[in-house]
Amino acid sequence: MKVFVRKSVMVLLPALWLAAGAGLVAGQALAQTDIDSDNDDLSDARELEYGTDPLVADTDSDGLLDGEEVDLYRTNPLSADTDKDGLSDGEEVDVFGTDPNLFDTDGDGQSDGQEANEIINGNGGAGNGGAGNGGADDDADADGLDAAQEQAAGTDPVNPDTDSDGRSDGEEVNGNGDPLDPDMDDDGILDGAEVINVNDNGEVTDTDSDGIPNFADLDSDGDGLFDNIEGSVDSDGDGLGNAFDLDSDNDGISDLRESGGLDANSDGRVDNAGAQLMPIDSDGDGVPDNLDLDSDNDGVPDLVETQQPDANGDGRVDNFTDSNLDGFADSLSDGGSIDVDTDADGLPDRIDPDSDNDGLSDLVESGGVDTDSDQTVDLFDDTNGDGFDDGLSGMEIDLVDSDGDGINDITDNEGIVVAPTGVASDGGLVTGLSGSGAGCSVIAHSSLVDPSMPLLLLLSLGGLLYSRRAYAQPKPEPVSKD
Numbered sequence: 001m002k003v004f005v006r007k008s009v010m011v012l013l014p015a016l017w018l019a020a021g022a023g024l025v026a027g028q029a030l031a032q033t034d035i036d037s038d039n040d041d042l043s044d045a046r047e048l049e050y051g052t053d054p055l056v057a058d059t060d061s062d063g064l065l066d067g068e069e070v071d072l073y074r075t076n077p078l079s080a081d082t083d084k085d086g087l088s089d090g091e092e093v094d095v096f097g098t099d100p101n102l103f104d105t106d107g108d109g110q111s112d113g114q115e116a117n118e119i120i121n122g123n124g125g126a127g128n129g130g131a132g133n134g135g136a137d138d139d140a141d142a143d144g145l146d147a148a149q150e151q152a153a154g155t156d157p158v159n160p161d162t163d164s165d166g167r168s169d170g171e172e173v174n175g176n177g178d179p180l181d182p183d184m185d186d187d188g189i190l191d192g193a194e195v196i197n198v199n200d201n202g203e204v205t206d207t208d209s210d211g212i213p214n215f216a217d218l219d220s221d222g223d224g225l226f227d228n229i230e231g232s233v234d235s236d237g238d239g240l241g242n243a244f245d246l247d248s249d250n251d252g253i254s255d256l257r258e259s260g261g262l263d264a265n266s267d268g269r270v271d272n273a274g275a276q277l278m279p280i281d282s283d284g285d286g287v288p289d290n291l292d293l294d295s296d297n298d299g300v301p302d303l304v305e306t307q308q309p310d311a312n313g314d315g316r317v318d319n320f321t322d323s324n325l326d327g328f329a330d331s332l333s334d335g336g337s338i339d340v341d342t343d344a345d346g347l348p349d350r351i352d353p354d355s356d357n358d359g360l361s362d363l364v365e366s367g368g369v370d371t372d373s374d375q376t377v378d379l380f381d382d383t384n385g386d387g388f389d390d391g392l393s394g395m396e397i398d399l400v401d402s403d404g405d406g407i408n409d410i411t412d413n414e415g416i417v418v419a420p421t422g423v424a425s426d427g428g429l430v431t432g433l434s435g436s437g438a439g440c441s442v443i444a445h446s447s448l449v450d451p452s453m454p455l456l457l458l459l460s461l462g463g464l465l466y467s468r469r470a471y472a473q474p475k476p477e478p479v480s481k482d
Contacts, residue, residue, distance in 0.1 A: 041067025042077075052077050063090020075100050086113020096147050097140025097157035144170020155179045166192015167215075175205075177215060184215050187227035189243060191215035194227070204325065207244045208269060220244055221327070222269035223256045224277035225290065230255075235291050235386075238322060245327035248290055249386065250316040251302045252329065252337040253350070255290040258302075266335030268328060282351040283376065285387055292387030295351050297376040298362040299392055300410065302350040304399075305362075306337040313396040315388045342411045349411070356413035365409040366399060 035044045040057035042065075047054040052066045059066050062080035069077040075089045076082045082089050082100050089100040098105040098112040105112050138146040143160035150157040155169045162169050165182035172179040172191070182190050194214035195205055205213045208222030219226050220243050232241035236250035246268035248255050254268040259277040261270055270277070279288030283297040293301050293315030301315035311318050317329040328336050339348035343357035353361050353375035361375040371378055377389045384390070399408035 038066075040065040042070055046070070050077055060089075062088040063094060073100055083112075085111040087116055091116070093158070095151055095157065097150070141169075143168040145173060149173065153179055161192075165190040167195060171195075176213070185218055185227070187218060187243075189227055189232045189241075193232050193241070194220060194243070204244065210273060214244070219274075219276070221246055222273070223254065223259075224261045224270040224275055225255055225259055225279065226276055229279065236316065238320065238327065240322075240325065240327050242291075247327045247329075247336055249293055250320060250327075250329070251293055252306060252308050252317050252332055253302055253339070254328075254336040257336070257339060258289040258292075258295065263335060266333070266338070268326065268335045283387075285380070285382065287382070287385060287387035289351070291385075293393075294388045296353050296362075297380060297387075297389070298353050298366070299368040299377045299389065300362050300366050300397060300399075301388060303337075304397060305349040305355065306340055308332075308337055311396065313392070313394050315386070315393065340411075343413065355410050358413040360409075362410040366397060 036042065037044050037054050038047075038057045042050070042052065044054040047066065050066070050070060052059040057065050060069075060076075060078050060080045062069075062075075064073065064075065064077075066077045069075040069089065073089065073093060080088045080090075083092075083103045085092075085098075085103045087096065087098065087100075092098045092100040092112060096112065096116050098116075103111055106115075108115075140147070141156075141158050141160040143155075145153065145155065145157075147157055150169070153169065153173050155162040155173075160168045160170075162179050163172075163182040165172075167175075167177060167179075169179040171177065177191060178184050184191055187194075194217075205215075206217070207214055207220045208217070210217065210222060214220040217227070221230075223246050227243040230242035230245075230248065232243055234241050234245070235248050236245070238245065238250060242248040242255075246254055246256070254263065256263050256268055256270060256277070258280070260280055261275070261277045263269070264271050279290060281288050281292070282295045283292070285292070285297060289295040289302075293303070295302050301310055301313075303310050303315055303317065309318055310316075317331065319331065321330045322328065323330055328334070339350065341348050341352070342355045343352070345352065345357060349355040349362075353363070355362050361370060363370050363375055363377065369378055370376075377392070379391075381390045382388065386393075399410065401408050401412070403412070405412065
């Protein structure tokens with residue numbers, strides 16, 4: 001039975017009203033109720049109510065603060081052993097994990113004090129299996145640690161996850177974790193989230209197999225982008241958080257390559273362990289390339305610009321499966337797609353607005369409209385934050401092959417190049433560069449000078465001068481027949 005000694009505060013009310021009538025401000029008097037002189041989480045006013053000492057944090061010396069007893073455990077702050085079972089309230093809570101309000105917590109006929117004594121003496125106890133034998137009373141919160149182990153680790157014997165990180169105290173103690181630190185590597189991801197993926201494939205403790213478990217690894221997948229940058233968000237919805245996914249946007253290109261890293265062995269992980277990369281945003285749309293399905297915003301998905309199919313036009317690998325849980329589609333080789341650099345200018349096609357360097361942007365050559373001549377999609381709109389224009393997402397791109405040579409125009413710098421109708425153009429007339437030496441084509445925004453142009457101009461001028469001289473000759477006088 002709980003015994004609480006309470007002093008009525010009713011006798012205080014007349015005095016309070018008298019004080020107010022004497023000119024004291026009622027608000028000032030009431031403010032005194034917030035004072036906690038002994039810092040026991042029980043205000044002085046409430047201490048008077050419960051009969052505890054406002055200057056002593058643990059009035060009954062049972063190991064629990066007066067505030068804890070009143071508001072948390074509902075025990076008697078004036079009795080060191082509320083349930084009279086031979087154990088102090090503090091011992092029940094902090095050492096044995098029993099209920100300080102129940103004489104016999106497990107209902108086996110023995111008091112908690114008797115069982116605690118048997119456990120301490122190693123005799124076992126009815127219904128508890130004895131110390132260290134895995135009985136119910138020995139591990140009150142079923143976290144894999146008995147009372148003695150919990151005490152040694154400093155964990156809460158009645159809370160299976162003391163630091164609330166998603167891993168039980170037992171898992172952390174027995175798995176080189178820290179049951180009192182929810183984020184051991186300070187990467188912003190709780191240790192529990194770094195051990196258990198959101199899919200149904202069980203625990204993955206060391207994603208990059210570098211010998212460091214994820215919860216202590218600053219870069220769990222070894223792609224050069226630290227976990228505190230990638231986070232546990234699953235951008236491509238493949239069941240792997242970005243921190244454990246080597247291709248976070250599922251465009252077939254590794255996060256490592258899209259962040260400017262080198263990958264000599266094509267495994268999607270940095271060649272120099274521990275190297276740190278920073279995200280790159282090539283088109284300045286606020287979405288880093290490793291999460292951007294169209295890194296140069298030319299309307300052609302990065303996937304397509306690495307010459308991979310995209311039947312549904314969503315910018316992600318078709319028919320995605322990932323049996324080894326590394327984030328790369330099984331249909332791709334290890335390390336994902338290799339960058340293509342058609343014009344060998346040092347810029348991969350995925351971040352090159354004119355992949356073949358023919359003077360006509362990829363946007364225009366893929367059938368897009370570029371009214372402001374900036375080589376990027378007009379009126380760009382990206383509500384879902386995937387870096388791909390909402391108006392183009394889901395539309396299969398029909399790459400034009402104007403000259404029918406089997407090479408689409410965006411990667412073809414030879415043959416006929418046709419600027420689509422309505423596309424803004426500088427009006428440059430270029431001959432001999434595209435098509436045959438005698439042919440010509442309209443090319444937008446070109447600064448190229450065709451070597452045959454001066455000759456054509458000279459011939460035109462020569463013809464014009466000859467015509468003017470011919471018209472300038474005096475007509476001969478008619479010859480008389482006489």
